[in-house]
Amino acid sequence: MACRISELVIEAADAERLAEFWSEVLGYVEIGRESDGSIEIGPPGTGFGGPQPTIVLSPNSEPRTGKVRLHIDVSATDRDQDAELERLLALGARPADVGQTGNESWHVLADPEGNVFCLLRDRLQPL
The missing domain is CATH 3.30.1900.10 (glyoxalase-related enzyme like domain)
Structure with a gap:
């Protein structure tokens, strides 16, 4: 099980x-x-x-201290990565720097409270 x-x-x-x-x-x-x-x-x-x-x-x-060691990855279901990035930024996400090189296929973002998440390139089928 x-x-x-x-x-x-x-x-x-x-x-x-x-x-x-x-x-x-x-x-x-x-x-x-x-x-x-x-x-x-x-x-x-x-x-x-x-x-x-x-x-x-x-x-x-309480203020958060230290780096959170878990993050969420999301993938668009109905548009390409660039269009989804625009949508997420319009909702209040912002780019985040966690030491990436700039050559990644994903975008690192933060939600309105600074929780880091990644927008992956691959599109998934909706459930």
């Missing part, structure tokens, strides 16, 4: 703003809120336990 990733939890100074950002990036919808201010987003019509993991944006006002 094996495990599946069911949720990704991202601590956020502004959980509402990050939930909006990642919902737009991934085409997710809000599927729940907790009394602690956490917001869970996921694929429309499936939610927790579906084929894709949900994301929980968990409020945390």
Whole structure:
């Protein structure tokens, strides 16, 4: 027996703003809120336990220290990488420098709170 990733939890100074950002990036919808201010987003019509993991944006006002050792990679499903890069930048992503050479086939970006993620070149089929 094996495990599946069911949720990704991202601590956020502004959980509402990050939930909006990642919902737009991934085409997710809000599927729940907790009394602690956490917001869970996921694929429309499936939610927790579906084929894709949900994301929980968990409020945390403490400043982040050190480099986060995990990041998310995303791939466009309905446009090429350049068009998707434009869309992500318009949503509030910004270029991030993590020491890349400039010859990579991916773009390193940061979400509105500085969480690094990569936009890969390959296009994936939507689920």
